[in-house]
Amino acid sequence: MQLNKVGIGVIAFFGLGGLALAIAPFLLPIPTEVAIVLAPLGVIWALVALGLGLYARHSQRKADHQDWVFQQGLRGTATVLDAGSSAKVNEMPLMSLRLELEVPGSAKREVKRREIMPVFAAARMQPGLRLPVYVNPGDADDFILVW
Amino acid sequence: MPDADSAYGELAGSRGLELLSSCSTDPLTPLLVEAEGVPLQPALRGALGDGVEGIVGQLAYKRNKTFRFHVAYTQVPAAAEFAPRVFCIRRGRSTRDDEFYGFEARHSKLWTESTALNERFAVSTSPFQDPVWLRRLFSPSFVDWLRTAEPADFSFELAYGAVLGSVEQDDPGAAGLAALCDATAHVATRIREECEG
Numbered sequence: 584m585q586l587n588k589v590g591i592g593v594i595a596f597f598g599l600g601g602l603a604l605a606i607a608p609f610l611l612p613i614p615t616e617v618a619i620v621l622a623p624l625g626v627i628w629a630l631v632a633l634g635l636g637l638y639a640r641h642s643q644r645k646a647d648h649q650d651w652v653f654q655q656g657l658r659g660t661a662t663v664l665d666a667g668s669s670a671k672v673n674e675m676p677l678m679s680l681r682l683e684l685e686v687p688g689s690a691k692r693e694v695k696r697r698e699i700m701p702v703f704a705a706a707r708m709q710p711g712l713r714l715p716v717y718v719n720p721g722d723a724d725d726f727i728l729v730w
Numbered sequence: 731m732p733d734a735d736s737a738y739g740e741l742a743g744s745r746g747l748e749l750l751s752s753c754s755t756d757p758l759t760p761l762l763v764e765a766e767g768v769p770l771q772p773a774l775r776g777a778l779g780d781g782v783e784g785i786v787g788q789l790a791y792k793r794n795k796t797f798r799f800h801v802a803y804t805q806v807p808a809a810a811e812f813a814p815r816v817f818c819i820r821r822g823r824s825t826r827d828d829e830f831y832g833f834e835a836r837h838s839k840l841w842t843e844s845t846a847l848n849e850r851f852a853v854s855t856s857p858f859q860d861p862v863w864l865r866r867l868f869s870p871s872f873v874d875w876l877r878t879a880e881p882a883d884f885s886f887e888l889a890y891g892a893v894l895g896s897v898e899q900d901d902p903g904a905a906g907l908a909a910l911c912d913a914t915a916h917v918a919t920r921i922r923e924e925c926e927g
Binding site: 649650653699700701702703704706707712713714715717727729730 | 756757758759760762763810811814815837856857858859860889890
């Protein structure tokens with residue numbers, strides 16, 4: 584997953600709004616009852632922004648690692664043995680794939696993978712489909728599937 | 731739309747295409763996914779160009795508003811193993827206006843190596859697309875053709891061997907539909923040539 588402009592706006596809204604709500608009651612002359620409501624609400628908003636920011640950072644690190652595997656990995660082939668989906672994320676199926684990996688220098692082996700895919704790609708994940716893979720030279724379980 | 735019917739009838743007559751009352755669609759490309767199974771209506775089947783068989787038809791679907799395209803569909807199955815996805819979409823095109831998310835799956839990246847191409851199109855692929863094959867596909871002559879190709883609002887999608895050319899006009903007329911068929915056939919032929927090496 585990657586953060587887009589809408590996500591940046593959401594994080595900014597909750598982060599800045601949360602800080603304002605949390606701090607304003609102590610700076611402005613407002614009734615104590617109102618301050619007791621606004622300050623915790625601001626903290627909650629700020630925590631939401633923090634959580635989204637951490638998730639975005641985790642996603643970016645994962646993306647950087649995938650780029651490294653793509654650049655430095657061993658190219659092989661994955662044959663789809665089985666595919667199915669029981670959930671959707673942002674209208675896109677979360678596909679559960681059973682794959683047979685063929686990588687130069689290694690024996691064929693079966694692996695499982697879950698990928699969020701657009702509908703047009705998910706519809707093509709049928710047994711027998713062959714797709715490129717790039718495998719981390721130092722960790723055979725670390726690979727990216729090119730779909 | 732009566733105008734669309736007459737344009738399709740005229741194209742069928744001039745090119746010897748089979749007129750279909752409608753043609754069902756599968757979610758094979760992003761545009762067809764947006765249409766959510768709406769059939770092509772009217773539609774024609776036959777030769778889009780030299781050696782390129784396919785279907786051309788009107789695709790109209792509603793999200794918040796009605797989006798109307800004319801599309802030409804053909805297949806180059808061999809492309810799947812070289813480039814699962816290549817989308818060459820006219821800049822400024824809109825296919826939906828009712829969904830916004832803060833996070834999205836990292837399933838594509840823009841290909842920006844050709845400045846000339848990027849003036850007219852947004853080209854996107856898998857983030858892990860082999861760049862060498864893509865450079866060969868978008869040869870200087872192909873890029874030059876795409877820069878000036880008619881129809882002016884032409885776009886194409888390649889997804890797992892399915893090639894879908896499209897235009898956004900409400901009523902392109904028989905000449906516009908013929909240009910769509912020619913452009914889609916040209917793209918499909920170029921992709922096939924590159925697959926065959």
